[in-house]
Amino acid sequence: MRETSQDLDLWFDPSKCLIGGQWCAPALGGTLPLWDPSIGARISQIARGTSEDIDAAVGAAQAARAGTWSKWTAAERGRFLLKLSAAVLARADDLARIEAIDVGKPLKQARADALALARYLEFYGGAADKLHGETIPYLDGYTVYTLREPHGVTGHIVPWNYPMQIIGRSVGAALAVGNACVLKPAEDACLTALAFADLAREAGLPDGALNVVPGLGAEAGAALSAHRGVNHISFTGSVGTGIAVQEAAARNVVPVTLELGGKSPQIVFDDADLEAALPFLVNAGIQNCGQTCSASSRILVQQSRYDEVLERMAERYAALRIGAAMADLDVGPLISAKQKAIVSGYLDQGRDLQIAAQATLGDLPEGGYYVPPTLFSCASGDHILAQSEVFGPVQVVIPFGDEEEAMAIANGTEYGLVASLWTRDGARQMRAAKALRAGQVFINNYGAGGGVELPFGGTGHSGHGREKGFEALYGFSVLKTVAAYHG
Numbered sequence: 480m481r482e483t484s485q486d487l488d489l490w491f492d493p494s495k496c497l498i499g500g501q502w503c504a505p506a507l508g509g510t511l512p513l514w515d516p517s518i519g520a521r522i523s524q525i526a527r528g529t530s531e532d533i534d535a536a537v538g539a540a541q542a543a544r545a546g547t548w549s550k551w552t553a554a555e556r557g558r559f560l561l562k563l564s565a566a567v568l569a570r571a572d573d574l575a576r577i578e579a580i581d582v583g584k585p586l587k588q589a590r591a592d593a594l595a596l597a598r599y600l601e602f603y604g605g606a607a608d609k610l611h612g613e614t615i616p617y618l619d620g621y622t623v624y625t626l627r628e629p630h631g632v633t634g635h636i637v638p639w640n641y642p643m644q645i646i647g648r649s650v651g652a653a654l655a656v657g658n659a660c661v662l663k664p665a666e667d668a669c670l671t672a673l674a675f676a677d678l679a680r681e682a683g684l685p686d687g688a689l690n691v692v693p694g695l696g697a698e699a700g701a702a703l704s705a706h707r708g709v710n711h712i713s714f715t716g717s718v719g720t721g722i723a724v725q726e727a728a729a730r731n732v733v734p735v736t737l738e739l740g741g742k743s744p745q746i747v748f749d750d751a752d753l754e755a756a757l758p759f760l761v762n763a764g765i766q767n768c769g770q771t772c773s774a775s776s777r778i779l780v781q782q783s784r785y786d787e788v789l790e791r792m793a794e795r796y797a798a799l800r801i802g803a804a805m806a807d808l809d810v811g812p813l814i815s816a817k818q819k820a821i822v823s824g825y826l827d828q829g830r831d832l833q834i835a836a837q838a839t840l841g842d843l844p845e846g847g848y849y850v851p852p853t854l855f856s857c858a859s860g861d862h863i864l865a866q867s868e869v870f871g872p873v874q875v876v877i878p879f880g881d882e883e884e885a886m887a888i889a890n891g892t893e894y895g896l897v898a899s900l901w902t903r904d905g906a907r908q909m910r911a912a913k914a915l916r917a918g919q920v921f922i923n924n925y926g927a928g929g930g931v932e933l934p935f936g937g938t939g940h941s942g943h944g945r946e947k948g949f950e951a952l953y954g955f956s957v958l959k960t961v962a963a964y965h966g
C-alpha cells in the first residue's frame with residue numbers, strides 16, 4: 480500500500496509486477512516514468528519488466544494451469560467473474576480517476592470504460608458455463624463429440640487507449656474458458672491493468688491465473704510474443720507491431736488474434752436523417768481525442784447533402800470544449816508528446832485541404848499534449864488524410880455521387896474495421912452492408928466498437944480473429960474431436 484500521488488491515490492505500488500499472486504519488483508529492478516498527459520509532467524514511475532519477468536509470469540501461469548485453477552468448473556469460473564464484475568463496479572470511480580489521469584481521457588469517458596469492464600466480466604461470467612461442444616453423426620458404431628478446451632497460457636498485449644475495455648474483452652473471455660493469463664499493458668498506461676489484477680486477486684482468483692508485467696514493447700512485449708510457454712496471443716495495437724508479434728508467435732506455431740487499426744467510414748446518403756446522424760458523425764471521430772481503433776475518421780457524404788453536413792458538423796466542432804482529463808470536458812489531451820508530434824505531422828499534411836472547422840484550444844494547462852480537433856473538406860478518397868490512420872481528433876469529409884462510388888471509396892483503404900450507413904432505403908441498407916469490407920457494419924447508428932455482446936475485429940490491415948461477444952470464447956478455446964468406436 481503506497482500513495483504515489485495525491486490525485487492518483489493508488490492502493491498498490493505501480494513500480495511492481497503482479498506475478499503468481501505476489502507483488503514483486505522487476506527482476507532487473509528497472510522503472511519507467513509515468514506521465515500525466517494533461518500537464519505533460521512526470522508524476523510517478525512504473526515497473527520496467529523484462530524477459531526475466533515474462534519468464535516468471537509464464538511459469539506462474541503454467542503452474543496455475545497445472546494446479547487448482549484447472550480444477551475450477553465452468554460454473555465456478557462464471558461465478559468468480561460475476562464477483563469480480565461487482566468488485567469493479569464498486570471501485571468504478573477509483574478506476575475512472577486513475578484511467579483519466581493515466582490516459583488523459585475525460586473522466587466521464589474513463590468511467591464509461593470502467594462500467595464496460597464490469598459489463599464484460601458480467602457477460603463472460605454468464606457465458607462461462609454455456610460454452611460446449613457438439614455431437615456429430617458419423618459411421619455406424621461410432622459416437623463422436625467435440626470438447627472446447629482452454630489453450631493453456633494466453634498472452635495479452637494491450638495498448639494505452641482503452642486499457643480497461645480491452646482487458647475486459649480479452650482477459651475476461653480467456654479466464655471464462657479457463658486459460659491462465661499473462662498481461663502486458665502498454666508502457667504509456669498500465670495502472671488500471673494492475674488495479675484490475677489486484678481486484679481479481681482479492682476476489683479469490685488462484686495465484687498465477689492472471690499475471691501482469693508492465694514494460695516496454697521491445698522488451699516485455701517482444702519476450703511475451705516469442706515465449707515458447709505461451710499457447711495463444713491476443714494483441715491489440717498498431718499494424719507494424721501486430722506483424723512483429725505474429726512473426727514471433729509463428730516461430731512457436733502459436734495462434735494470434737490481431738486487433739489493429741482502422742480508417743472507418745460513416746456514409747451519409749441523400750435520404751439520411753441528419754439530426755440522428757450528427758452526434759455520431761462527430762463523436763465517433765473525437766471520442767478519446769480520436770485515439771480509438773474504430774474512430775470514424777472518414778465521413779462520406781452524397782453530393783446533394785455535402786455542404787449541409789459540413790456546415791452542421793462545423794457547428795458541433797465550434798462547441799467542443801477541450802481540457803484536462805479531470806476537468807471532464809468533451810476532449811482531453813493526446814496520450815504523449817510522441818503522439819502529439821505524429822498528429823501534428825498529419826495536420827501539416829492537410830495544408831492543401833480546406834479546413835471546414837477547427838475547435839479552439841483556449842486556456843489549457845501548460846505542457847499538456849493538446850491538439851485542436853480538426854475537420855477537413857477533402858475531394859478525394861486518395862488523400863493521405865483519407866487513407867492513413869491519424870489516431871487523433873482529425874476527420875475528413877469526402878463527397879460521392881452514387882452508391883457504387885460510395886462503396887469504392889469506403890472500401891478503398893488497407894483497413895476494414897467498422898463502417899456505418901445513414902439511409903432510410905431498406906434495400907440499399909442490405910446491399911451496402913454486404914458490399915462493405917468491415918468487421919462490423921452499423922445501419923443508422925455508429926457503435927465505435929461498442930457493444931460487449933457484438934463480435935468485433937477486422938479484415939485486411941485491421942487484423943484477424945474476433946473478440947467480444949460469445950464469439951470470443953471460440954477464439955480463446957481449442958476444439959478437440961473425440962471419436963469413440965463401440966461397435
Ligand code: NAD
Pocket residue numbers: 636637638639640641663664665666694695696697699700701702704715716717718720721723724737738739740741771772773868870941942
Ligand atoms: P503499439 O503497437 O505501439 O503498442 C501496443 C502494445 O504492443 C503495447 O503494449 C506495446 O508495449 C506493445 N509492443 C510494442 N512493441 C512491441 C513488440 N515489438 N513486441 C510485442 N509487443 C510490443 O500500438 P499503440 O501505439 O500502443 O496503439 C495504437 C494502435 O493500436 C493504433 O494503430 C490503433 O488503431 C490500434 N488499436 C487497435 C484496437 C482494436 O481493437 N482493433 C484497439 C486499440 C488500439
